[in-house]
Amino acid sequence: MTRAPLRLEYEARVVALRGRADAMRRDGSTPEAIARAMHAARRQLCQAFKAQTPEPQRTQIFERTRAVYGDPLGPSVEFLRLQGKSWEHIIESASRPGRSPLEDSNSRDVREA
Secondary structure, three states, X not given: OOOOHHHHHHHHHHHHHHHHHHHHHHOOOOHHHHHHHHHHHHHHHHHHHHHHXXXXXXXXXXXXXXXXXXXXXXXXXXHHHHOOOOHHHHHHHHOOOOOXXXXXXXXOOHHXX
C-alpha cells in the first residue's frame, strides 16, 4: 500500500524531531527535560495531523488510540514512565513514527482529493 501524502508528511515531521533533541543535548538539557519537550512536540504534531484527517478515519484513529492508551492523542509521559520507559526511550520514541492506525484499512488522505 502506498502511504498517503498526509501520513508521509507526518512521518517526516516526527523524524525531524531528532534534530531538536540533539540540539537540546548539545545545550546541556537533562534527559527528563528533553523527553518532556520531545513528547510535547510529538503530541502537538499528532493533534495537528489528526485534525487534518478526514472522517470516518479520524474517529477510527481517536477510538483506537484511546482504547490502547486511554487518551485519544496517545500515551502521556506519566503513562510511559509507569510502563517502565526511561527518559532516553521516550526521547527516541518521540521521533520514531509508529505504525499508522489505519494501515490495514482503505483510508483516503484529504490531500489526495
